[in-house]
Structures are given as structure tokens and as C-alpha cells.
Amino acid sequence: MRLAWKIFFLTIPLFLLSLTALGTWILQESFQGNLDRERERCFMENQMFQVSYELTWHSLSEESREESVKAIAQGLHRNAGAEAGNIRIYGEDGEEILYQDTPERVATQIQEHLTGDANAGAQIVSQKGRYYAVVLSRSSTGVWIETTRDLTPVFREREHLKTVYQTGAFLITFVMGGLMLGILYLVMGNTRKLSRIARSFASGQYQARANIRSRDEIGRLAEDFNWMARVMKEQMEQLKEEVSRQEAFTSAFSHELKTPLTSIIGYADTIRSMDLSREETDLSADYIYRQGKRLLSLSHKLLDWSALEGKKETFKSLLMTDLIREAARTRGRE
Template sequence: MRFAWKVFLSTVIVIAVVFAIGGFILITSFFDSALSRETDRALEENQLTKLAYESAATTYVNQGEKLTDEAVINSVSSLESSGRRGIVVADENYETVFTSTGEAADMQLMAETEADRTYRIGRTGERYEITVCCRTTVGERTVYLETSRDITSIFQEREMQFDTYTEWSIVLLLLSAIVMLAVSMFLTRPLARLSATTRRIAEGDYDVRMRVKGEDEIAEFTRDFNAMTDAVQDKMYDLENTARQREDFVASFAHELKTPLTSIIGYADMLRSKQMAPEEMFLASNYIFTEGKRLEALSLKLLELMVLDRQEFEKRRVNPRVLMEEIEGLMLPIMEKAGLILEVSAQNAVLMIEPDLFKTLLVNLIDNARKASEPGSTIEVYGHVRGRDYLFCVRDHGRGIPEDEIKKITEAFYMVDKSRARAQNGAGLGLALSDKIARLHGSRLEFKSVVGSGTLVCIRVRRAAGRRRA
């Protein structure tokens, strides 16, 4: 059953129950009030009848006569002639002495009557009446006086009220049902729109969103739903990007392996299967050696990337100036062999970093600068304090990087100049590894490059609390 129908039916049932209970209580209250008034009148009439009888019977006694049945009848007859109706008189044995109704005395009611009066509400056919009985003694003659009052009208009035209330309750209930049906449809309309939106999203329309109206719970739920959809869409895009990057990674890796392996196998087969001149043997062996070194570098870089994804590293307090001096000593022989000038400068500070990883990051940046530079040019490596951060920078004056390729250079296996990079045993993983290390330190690589003028790469690291050493 739809939620709108549940709201509609439950509301209509509640209204019907409230109407029924409320009407019953209201009509019963009016009836009880009317019945109480009629009962008081019946008791009052019985009391007046008793006083009138006692007055008439006392007259007989004062005249020296006995209260015989005839005298009692005469006394009561005078009351009937005065306008009172429904009088029954019985003696001490509950035998009827006089009746104006043609009915015998109610022996059970008289048996229950002692000093005070007793009454009972009874029904005869379609007629309701209140019968009141009292006991009185005059001249040593005890009799029971029974009076009746017709109260059929209040019972009939109650039945009419129930009928009228039932008719109007049905009318009002139908009107309420129509109103509640419209209200339930209106209140659940956002849920219907939400259901339609979820179906569209399930069909692949991930950009659709619900419109937020008002500030009630449904509006809040709509906002949460839109936020959830945004989060799911972002996660899907991230997963798609990750899957695409992995596909690109596998494709690039396969491509990087295919060419050198084919050449290595081919030259190795030539060396083992045919006689070659010494010069040709040297060239073939040298190519096998060169491609083998490149595959070795490729495997080491891949291993480092895998280790970074699966390992947590402990950061230590490090002076970047000492770190830069170690890197300078490591890279100077390589720079001299390539005919390049390496200039290193650094300010003292205290950083919380993993020194081995950070050394790998800077070495990769310097090595990339070396590959992009021509012999005789200068590579500058410097570090200085910048506010609360410490800034490491590597600048070269080489070929530069086109602007549309800067966003891609940290992707695995991406190379700006593939032929030159392969000639230098490059695999396109150095910057990917450096970017991974930078992110482990809560930072990122910042590139500025001009084609033909060179490239500047910087990384910012938050300084640790502590005094600077001179």
C-alpha cells in the first residue's frame, strides 16, 4: 500500500473513532443530565404524594375513625382527583389496596423500601417510566405509596440525537476523507518526486537533483538526499578516474615493457644464433645492457610506488639545510658527468618529515631537471622559510613544459619527450613517485614552466615548533 493511502486511511480511521467516542460521550452526558432531572422530579412528586396522603389520613384519624382500606382508598382517590396519576397503594403484606394504573404493586420494589424511598427505571413495551416507592405510617396503619412518571420522551430524544449525530458524522467523515486525501497526496508529493528522481539516477542520470522547498523535515530530507547523491557521484567519478588511471597504468606499463623486451630478445637471439663482427656484438650487447638498466629502473620505481601505498612512515625532526647538503654531495658527480652546474642553498629550520622519502623526492626533481637541461646550464636547488612554511624549489633552464601537459606530468609513465626520456633510461615514474611522497607529507608539487626558458618545481612543508639553529 502506498504511503499516501496509509496516511489517508489512518487519519480517516482516527477521525471516525474520535467522532464516535466524542458523540457517544456528548449524547450520553446530555441523556444522563435529563434523566437525573426527571428522577429528581419523580422523587419530589412521590414526596408530595406522601405528604398529601398523610394529611388526608390524619383527618380520618382525628375524627376517631380507623384507617380501613376504604379510608385509605378515599384518601388516595382525593389525590388522584387533584391531578396526580400513576398511584399504587399496598399494605404491609404488599397486597394492592388501590391502583390508578390497573397494575399491581411492585412487590420487589416495596420489599427494598425501608425508611427512605426507593426508585427504579423500567420499560414496558415502548414506554419508559420511573417508579418511586415510599413507606408511611398513619394511625398505626402502614402503607406503601408507589408513584410512576413517564420518561419515554428522553429516551426517544436520545435515539433521535444518536440518529442525527450518526448522519452528520457520516457527512463530516466523508468531507474529512476528501480533505485528508488531498492533504495526504500533497504531503507525499515530494516523496513521489524523490522516488522518480531515484529511478532516474538508477537509470544513469547522475546529474538530476531534487528541488528544495520550505524548511520542514521533508525539505531537510531532500537536502540530505541531494548531498548524498553529490557524495555518491563524486565517489563514482573518483572510482572511474581510478579505474581509468589503472587501465592507463597497465597499458603504459605493457607498452614500456614490450619495446625493450622485444629488442633484448631479438639481439640476444642474434648473439647466440649467428656469428657477428666484434663491433656488431658490442652494439647488440650495449643495447641489451642499456634496455636492461632501464627495465631495472622501471621495476625499482614501481616497487617504491607499491611500498608507498602499503606502508606508514614515521616522521622525524630534520634540519632541511643538512638534508640539502647530503643531496648536494650525492648529485654533484652526476651533474659533473652531465656537464651541468648545481647550485644549492638552504636556510636553517626544523621540519617534521621522513628524511629518506624526502631525499628521494628532491633527487627525482633534480634528476628530471638534469634530463631537461643542456650541458653547461645551471640547476638551482634552494630552500627558505616562507611564513609558517618551508619552501623547497628546484629550477632548471632547459626546454620547459607546455602548459597543457603540466597537469599530466605526475601521472605514471607520462613523459613529455618520450624518445629523450627512454634514451636516458627514464620510465615516466619519477614525478609520480615524488607527487606521492609530497602528498604523504600533506603537500603537493607546484609547477611553473615556460617553454624554452625552463621549469620551477616547488613543495611547501609546514615547519615544526622549535627554535631555528644558526
Template sequence: MRFSLKLVLCTTVITAVLFSICGTLMVKENFDRSMELAVKQNVDQHTLERYALESNMLGYILGGEEFTDEKLAEYGYRLSGYAGTKAQRIAIYTEDRQEIFSNLPKGLTGEAVAGVLRTNGDDYQLEKAGQEIYMVLASYLNIENHPVYVASAYNMTSVFTERDRQLRTFLVLNGIIIAISLLAIFLLSMLLTAPIKKLNTASRKIAKGAYSERTHIQSQDEIGELSRSFDQMAQAVEDKIAALNAALKQREDFISSFSHEIKTPMTAIIGYADMMRLTPCEKDTQLKYANYIYTESKRLEELSRKLMDLMALSEEPAVLEPVDTGLLFYRLKKQLEPALGEITLEIEAEDATVLAEETLLNCLIRNLVVNAKKADPKDGQVRIRGTIEEGSYRICVTDKGCGIPKEKLSRILEPFYMVNKSRARACGGAGLGLAICQKIAELHDTELEFESELGEGTSVRFLLKRWEGGEA
């Protein structure tokens, strides 16, 4: 069942029940009050009639006349005629309940009269005669040893009809009020559930893949709060999905590049080896083929080594320790100089202690220096600068080599990306060096910054945290 329908039904039922109870109570209260009033009036009237009868009969007796039932009947007749248009309904009975006089309405049975006769005017009974309702009162009189019963009946129909009229009015009113409240609550519930519908539509759309869907409900109530949380959640989901897709794309690119990088040398190796074993060939052809097989195998070997490095870096978190930069650069120089050949390595570094994993840091700088060397610096130099900055230490590797075209700077960190493929191949590159550097930089919580001018040279900078724990 829809929430709005539930709301409408519940509120309507509650309104109807409460209103009915209130109305009924009020009508009853009204009725009770008029009843009480009528009873009091009628009891007084009855008492009056009784006294009148008693005094009249005593008058007869004192006047020396004889007390007879005929006289009683005559007086009863007179009494009932007093009211003129509206006859008094009275009845007089002997002690053994023989009727002496009665003008009680025809419908009244003796039951009610008999019932009240026992109570001597204190109690009354209601009884219906035809369409009318009567209140019956009775008293016992002993007039100079002549016991009689006097009973009166008063028409109470108006009290009851008034009650019924009130009830009818109330019912009509009740109906109108229920109808109005039904309409009002229906509109209200529409208003209240509109944002919920909106939320529902949005979540369905999101479930179907429209991750950018939002509710944008700005109200300050709980639904507004829920909508804002929902929008936040949707945003988080969208971001997560975008990140996952990006990671997937990266992975696909990596695999695609990787398979290209691996299949090309494999094709050459298989192809040349196959040719050599199909038919004997000339000495120089054979040498050429063997050379291809050798260099392509070397390429594969380099590729697998670099890939292993990259994978190892992705797996383990680095443990950063205090490293003395003087010692670091001394070792680097010693390691690199034989490999650099004609290129000279110039190191200008302030002494400091940095937080790093020395082997990885060494590898990072070495890769950068080797890259600088491959750029073929015009002045035959690669420079390393180490400068102390506030709380950190900046290392900068600079060359005056061929530089990197601006449009390619953004891609150089991608695995297997090579600015100049044939040139990189000639130097035995696999396109993984900077990807490894980037990974190492990430492990040191820093970033590589490139600055390059085509034909002028390249400079790579990164920051390391200085160790501030006292002596190294």
C-alpha cells in the same frame, strides 16, 4: 504498510475515538439533565398527590365520617381521573401491602413498587412496562392512625427516546465526519508523502548507477531539508565516483604506456640477442646488433630509474626547510655545467630564503634545464631567473629552443607523454621528466606554468614560499 496508509488509519482511528467520546459525553449530559428535571417534577407531583390524599382523608375524618378503605379507593379513582386525557397512575396500599386501589400500568410488577415503598418518597425506581418506561415513587402516610402507602408511576419514555434519537443523530454525524476526515487525510498524506516517493525513486535510480539523479525538492520543512542533504550526498557520491574513474583511467593509461615503453626495448633486446645466438654473423652486423642491445638496455635502465624516482616521490611527504637560493643556484651551476656541453647556463637570481626540500628542488630545476637544453636553444643559452615577490619567490627557466605546439601543452605533464617521440628517444628520454617535476611541484604546494611559442622557445615558472622565520 505504506506510510500514507498508516497516517490515514491512525488519524481516522483517533478522530473516530475522540469524536465518539465527546458525542457520548454530550448525549449523556443531556440525558442526565432531562432525567434530573423529570425526577424533580415527578417528586413534586407525587408530593402534591400525597398531600391531596392526606388532606382529603383528614377532611372525611374531621367531618365525622369513618375512614374506610372504600373511601381511599374512591379518592384514588378520582385522583387518577383529574388529568383527563392522561390518567394519573397511582396506587394505594394498606400497611401490610394489600392493594386498595391501583391503576398502575399492567406491565409494572410489584417489585419496583415494593422496592420504593421502603424509602418514603425520596427514591425512585425505573421500570419497563411493555414499550414504556415508568418512574415509580412511593410514600408512607399515617392518616390519624390509618397507615397507607401511596405509589405513583410517571411515564419517562420520552426522555429515553430523546436520548436514543440524539444517539442516532450522533452516529450518523460521526459516520459522515469519519468519511470526510478519511478523505481529507488521505489527500493530505498523498501531498505529504509525494516528496518521500520522489526521494525514494531518486535513491533507487542512484543505486542503479544514475549518479546524476537529484530530487530538487525546495520546500522549507524537514523533508525539504532531507532532500537537500540527499542531493548534497548524491553530488558528493557523483564527484567521488568521477574522481575514482578519472584516477582509474589515469592508472590504466599509465600502465598501458608503461608496458609499451618497457616492451619495445625488450622486444629489440630479445630479438637481436636471439639472432646473434642463432647464427654467427659478420663483424659489422654483430656490432650493429650489440649497439641496439646496449642502447635499448640503457633505455630500460633510464626508465626504471625515473620510475623509481616517481614512485618514491608519490610515497613520502616532503619536509620543507629553509633553503638559501644563492647556495642552491651555485650548486646547480656546478652540477649542470659539465652536462650542458656547449650550452651556457645563465643564472640571474635575487638572494632569498625559500621553503623547500633542497634535493627535490634541485632535481626539479635540473630536469627543467635539461629539457631546455634538449629544445636546442638558438642562442645556446638556458636562463634561470629568481625574483622575489610578495611572500613568495618565483623561479623561471627559459630557453629559445624549438618550443611546444599549443595543442600538446596540456598533455606534457602526463607520464610517458613525448611531444616528439623519436627526438626524445635520441636524447635518451623516457617521457617521465616532467611528470617527476610535476610531482615535486605538488610536494611544494605549487604549480608549473608553461608558456611556449613554437619555434620561439619555452618558459616554465613556478612559485615557492619564502621563509619568514628570521635568519636562515
């Protein structure tokens, strides 16, 4: 099982990690895009309002101007539609609120950062758990126009997507992991099977063959193993035959030795132990001599046999007439 776990623990965490990294990057890009778009919109809103405001302002007479800030703003705001952000207009001091369409005010530091040339500034602020884009610009008419957009949905969406993605990622990883373990288990199952067959072959079951029919590398290995097993079994049987031939030979030879030896030892013992007549002594000595010769002949035969054992006999077919002619020539009769 170890290899399977090794593979599993190498790939699955990597998989999960890369999935997470990818997801995070995509989400971040998307989020950033949304954020930028909202800010741009806020800025454009501010600009548009400013332009409309100034146009309207310049078209009005001096006297109507003061009261009209509110009226202009309201009018413009009504036309802007539901998607628009909130507008606030400050007086020339930057403090006095001349118009606002909502009492909720978002604290920003834009005003402090606006230097002489810059007439507009933007900031993204978080307040009471909500996010806002604020654009503050100074109109040529002297008032400050502040546009606020609620960005919270963008952030909320990001959180939501993050959650969805995480769940999805884990689910996918889980499924992948399960699948991978399943496949590995199947594959390893085959290797375990092969391992078992190999062991049983080694322990003497020379009939054992791996019954793995898959067409992959393991199947191929099993095929090769079976082939090897067959070859080994044949060789084993050949060797066994060889051994039993050797044993048969040895025992036959041993027997052939013992018979003459029995005579030699027996007669020699008789001669040395007993009082024998001249005739009996001669007879005994004769037997000893003959049986000794017999042993000698046996040893010669053994020598010849062992010389032949090493070499393979090569048979050639001859014509009978050639053989006879050759034999006659050798005998000098031709």
C-alpha cells in the same frame, strides 16, 4: 505505501474507538442525569400530592371524607397541570382503587418491599415497551398514593442521540481518514520521488537532483540528498580523471618498454640463429647492451616518479638573490 498504511491503520481505529468511548460516556451521563431528575420529580409530585391531600382531608368533616377522595384528587390533579404524572389512590388494604385518572396500571413490586418504617418507595418499570417511574407512598390518612410518570421520552431521546452520534462519529472518522490518506499520499509521494531520483543517480545519471521544494523534513532530506549528489558527482569526475591519467601513463610506459625490448629480443635472436661475422656480432651485442641500459634508466625514472606521486609538491617563493647566494655558498665560492 506501507508506512502510510501503517500510520493510517494505527491512528484511525484508535480515533474511532476514542470518539465512540467519549460519546458513550457523555450520553450515559446525560441520560442518567435525566433519569434521576425525572425520578426526583415523580417523588416530589407524590410528596406534594400527599401533603395537599392530607391537608384537604383534615380540613374536611368525617362525613364528607369518603366521597371526597375522588373530589380532592380530581381537584388537585386539575391544578397540577399538564406536566404532572398520573395519580392513583388505593384504599387502606392497598388493593382497592379509590381513584385513578387513567385505567392503565403499571405493575410494580414496591408494595411488597415496603417494610414497617418506610412509607414510600419508588421503582422504574418497563411495561409494553414503555418506561415508567412509579412512586408509592402511604398517607397518614391511611390511603396509598401512587404517582406514575412516563419516562419513555427520556429513553427515546437517548436512543435518538445515540443514533445521531454514531452517524456523526462515522462521518467524522471517514472525513478524517480521507484527509489523513490524502496527506500521507502527498508526503509519501515525495519520498517515492526522492527514492526514484536516488535510484537513477545510482544507475549512472549523475545529473539527477530531487526537485522537492516543501519546507518539511522531506524537503530537507531532498536538499541534503542533492548536496550529497553534487559532492559525489565531483568526486566521481575526479576519480575518472585519475583513472584516465593512469591509463594514459600505463600505455605510454608500455610503449616505452616495447621499443628497447624489440631490439634486445631481435638482436639476441639474430645472434643465436644466424652465422654472423665478428663485426656483426659485436654490433648486435652492443645494441643489446645499450637498449638494456635504456630500460634500466626507464625503471629508475619510474621509481622516482612513483615516489613523487605520493607526495604533494610544496612550492615556496624565494628571493632570487637568496637563491643565488645559497647556490654560490654551496659551491664554496662565497
